Amino acid sequence: MSNLIEAELKTILKLCQESHLPVFVIGAFSLRAYNCLLRVSQDLDLAVSSTHFAELKQLLLEQGYAVARESVWVTATKMINQEIIEINIALNGITDLNSASTFLITQQQPEFHQPADLDFPLPVLPLESVFITKLIAQRDKDIADLLAILLLQPDSLNPQRFWYEAEKSGLIAKLPRRLNELVERINSGESMSIWFERTRTVLSDEEIQLALHQLSRLQKRNKY
Numbered sequence: 001m002s003n004l005i006e007a008e009l010k011t012i013l014k015l016c017q018e019s020h021l022p023v024f025v026i027g028a029f030s031l032r033a034y035n036c037l038l039r040v041s042q043d044l045d046l047a048v049s050s051t052h053f054a055e056l057k058q059l060l061l062e063q064g065y066a067v068a069r070e071s072v073w074v075t076a077t078k079m080i081n082q083e084i085i086e087i088n089i090a091l092n093g094i095t096d097l098n099s100a101s102t103f104l105i106t107q108q109q110p111e112f113h114q115p116a117d118l119d120f121p122l123p124v125l126p127l128e129s130v131f132i133t134k135l136i137a138q139r140d141k142d143i144a145d146l147l148a149i150l151l152l153q154p155d156s157l158n159p160q161r162f163w164y165e166a167e168k169s170g171l172i173a174k175l176p177r178r179l180n181e182l183v184e185r186i187n188s189g190e191s192m193s194i195w196f197e198r199t200r201t202v203l204s205d206e207e208i209q210l211a212l213h214q215l216s217r218l219q220k221r222n223k224y
Helices: 002-018 028-033 050-062 127-137 140-152 159-168 175-187 190-199 205-220
Strands: 024-026 045-048 066-070 073-080 083-091 093-096 101-104 111-113 122-124
Touching (some): 002 050, 002 073, 002 083, 002 122, 028 045, 028 122, 045 050, 050 066, 050 073, 050 083, 083 093, 101 127, 127 159, 159 205
Parallel strands (some): 024 122
Antiparallel strands (some): 024 045, 066 073, 073 083, 093 101, 111 122
């Protein structure tokens, strides 16, 4: 199934590039772009501005997808060899319904990163923006992804850019609380249990301290 999803994604991105259609890969594949995906995932998520959605929809229809609007997301589905490929598409921003928070993509330009385990680059948000989208949601899989970024890309997460990207989406007021909640979940051991469930590995004391140190850097730098 994973090879099928990767092949579909490669085809879609190639067609988007040929049509000069700016689209973002989000979710699990955005973590792969930064070589930070340590959990198993079959999710395929994209984001596009409403200005370009009609073009993306037409492209998907021509590839045999059925496209339907569901809440703040659009879902595209296609059957291949008795397997259902499902693509979730965010319009204008990545919204977490539980916190009623949205990270806007309308002022962003894709950055292309080549994952170590794929033979094609992925158009993604900056690492700081990926971190923010996971931070506002904080579902179990997001906790695992946040820890992976903190541990595997500690020198790449820039506090100044983090808060700059937060301000562009009007999230300055919400993120300090979400950062504090993540710290509390790490200190309580909850995040460690989630990490083990998702990755089947145990975090060392040194790794826990590294994650907390990186979060303290983000908490202190709340102005840019």
